[in-house]
Amino acid sequence: MMHEFEIYLRAYINLNGGDLDRIWALAVPKAVRRNEFLLREGDICRHKTFVMNGLLRTFGKTADGNEHILQFSPEHSWTLDAESYDHQQPSSYNIAAIENSEVLLWSKADFDGLLADIPELKSLAEQLISRNIYSGRRRLLTALSATPEEKYHEFVQSFPGLLARLPLHMIASYLGISIKTLTRIRQAQLRR
């Protein structure tokens, strides 16, 4: 696992061996079974989390119990609720595994120490935050303006590898459309 994580990190930043060892030494590997929660609404998000393999989702719930998926986190991506993590306050969101997954966890104290001591890691964290802002803005514009067909098309373009791994109701939830509408769009595409 360390070798795989090293390959991921080295794709973004130059790290010397000592820094890599230190980042790795503070990581706590954890297996998360399908449907298991890594974070529940009301709990505090205590860890920076890197997904080694598998697939997780972040979602909010409305009063009627409906799930609204904000983010999918496949292998080699990071996940947390930043607001809860930064201020160590109860979260409004849930993070749960869609597939059996393996993640690496760092406590906030440990990761803050790494960020303070390793400028390259800090730079990677800033890159990830920036990309998060860019994609969040694009996703908001899509949510406000796109037709269901456009939303689905954009999803297929952005996450071609996820389509076959997700149940329909989760894709519909992520897109903010009904399963009925999603099914109609997919059938229309098949007929073309």
Added chain:
Amino acid sequence: MMHEFEIYLRAYINLNGGDLDRIWALAVPKAVRRNEFLLREGDICRHKTFVMNGLLRTFGKTADGNEHILQFSPEHSWTLDAESYDHQQPSSYNIAAIENSEVLLWSKADFDGLLADIPELKSLAEQLISRNIYSGRRRLLTALSATPEEKYHEFVQSFPGLLARLPLHMIASYLGISIKTLTRIRQAQLRR
């Protein structure tokens, strides 16, 4: 204007007089008339912008020419298109004035220099980025899950001071609902 800007900065960070003078010396004040654009889709976002007074909006356009408002920027807030600014690439968004406004502009080179030399300013920038991520996530969840009534209620709670300053069609565009629906919601509230 400097005194007002100083009050704003000192509410968030401790700055010594020399640092404040340096930040101020690199700021270029600009008056933006109502309906004037500060950034047009396809142009590069070259400045970090602080709104001293007035009100601006950031919006994307769809192929049919419709405006979708991502953000309102009233006095004492910052505005830019981060993706265009960070990479000095053409923007997908527009920023235009809703009211006659006065803004302060810093070029990317100047502001990067300030961030590198003034840790307190860097810390403020990080706070603003974090708040941007938190509010972006909340807004996405609202866009995906809330009823038009809930969307309007949340807007009124979040921006009580903006209601009277915005034409109805802009509030509707920001909420991603039709003017007809917005009018119905407002009339129903008045009847209560």
